[in-house]
Amino acid sequence: MDVRPGRDEELGRLFEVHYADMVRLGFYLTGSWAVGEDLAQEAFVRLWRRWGRLRDHHAALGYLRTTVVNLSRSALRRRLLELRHQRTINEEGHDADPVARLDVARALAALPARKRACVVLRHLVELSVEETAAVLGISTGSVKSQTHKGLRLLEAALSDRDDRAARHAQEVKEQ
């Protein structure tokens, strides 16, 4: 086993084409760019390890996506602990990442794993129902229902937050 030039070159090409997308996928799933980078790196390491069994480009993309989704579940648990810690920092105004601060990213990270994966793959990565089903290893029927339920949960979480924010603004004004 060695870093053969052919394999390295091909991996480099795949990296160029897909790496940024994998980081984004990891970010959508966990709400953290740092975790997204880690997940994408790990996915490429695993892709490289099973190189011999995986040749064509298309298969590599599916493999990368599935790996990032699977890894995100354990990464997410770590991320939730981090979030608790970060919240204190955010309140002091040190958050340098405006995208991560978006409520929708937070609400997304709080969804149950499968619903979150379905919403992310369908609406953010913009895969078809069939592609999503293939990545997650579930039926197209449950992709549809999980996506729908995920969106409704997201909607509820966001409107709840909006209400609270509006109430807060109102209170501030009244004071």
Next chain:
Amino acid sequence: MSPVNVEERLRSLREQALRREAQPDAWPRLQRRLRRRARSVRTVAAAAVLVLVLAGFALRLLDNRDRVVVRPPQPVPAAPKLIARLTANGPGGHTLAFSTEGKTLAVAGNHRITLWDVGRQTAIARLDAADAVAAVAFAPDGRTLASSAYDRVVLWDLASRARRATLPMGTFNIADRLAFSPDGKILAGGDGGGKLILWDVARRSRLAILSTGIGSINDLAFRADGRSVVVGGNGPGYSGRGDGVAIIDVARRRRLPALRMPAGSGSYTAVAFRPDGTALAAVGSLQHDITVWDVTRRTRLATLTTPSQVLGVVLSRDGGRLAATNPRGEVTLWDVGRHAPLGPLPGFHPRREFFLSPRTGTLTDDGGRLAISDGTGSIFVWSTSNP
């Protein structure tokens, strides 16, 4: 609650995320990790080689006799070659069957069975089936063809192209899969209720209807001596039910204990008998692999790792070749003995709607040819044998 447009919010999240630049050191970081891993793998490999060399040396000392095992060089099979592309009588999933040597291909669909000369790519006979055909099978002598419709099984005389007999069905359902015994004396059919029916071909009578203990039969194959039949079930487990494989003793009309696969372990089960008389079963799974079982010894022979999920699996009758589809409709052909795929199938365009089953895809007994009906009315035949 104020109305929230979730799709709108997701879109803006996506737009902002797309604007983010990737970290410049990502690629060097990955390369550093890979090099570290390669180094540690090399260390482990070197240690393993050292242990093996020492063990070999020790064995040599223990056993002085010259026991050099000369392994015949394994021929590397050639990549599949497209040898015929036939146009069937309209679209739809046609049911296929090869004659024993693979020279003739029966294509059944739209109430008609067409026999094709594969080499010349010409239709040599058209049989009017009058109904939808569920399964077809050639007798080993190539003079008789069996076909099943929803309430009957018909034997066709291929010389006169006439119906020779209609076989009695009894309580048997529609035969989803048909196979002749290697001596041509017995015809076996498997149905969606897990029943196996055996007919005496010469007498045109029913020999037995046996319950296989399997929910729904997807595939069946005779052993070379004709004394047993292996039967594979439909989907051990996408439904959660632990279906499996059974071997039927033809003379005693008895079923040997079924091999149950763990629930959720895979899709449709393809079965075969190897030349040495052991039965094989192959199950594709959503976990990106195909498990090959030695049904006779009840052990796992091999796990073929695939880049994607596996939906349908088809085996050649000798168990040497295997074809499988994934959710994208791509077909991979495997050399089972070498655990290796045989390269792409030229000319075939995967369609998501395509699903490989013993109906829509078939291999010759020796696996030397693969035929696929892609659902659009095209039939592809590839040669997969050694040059």
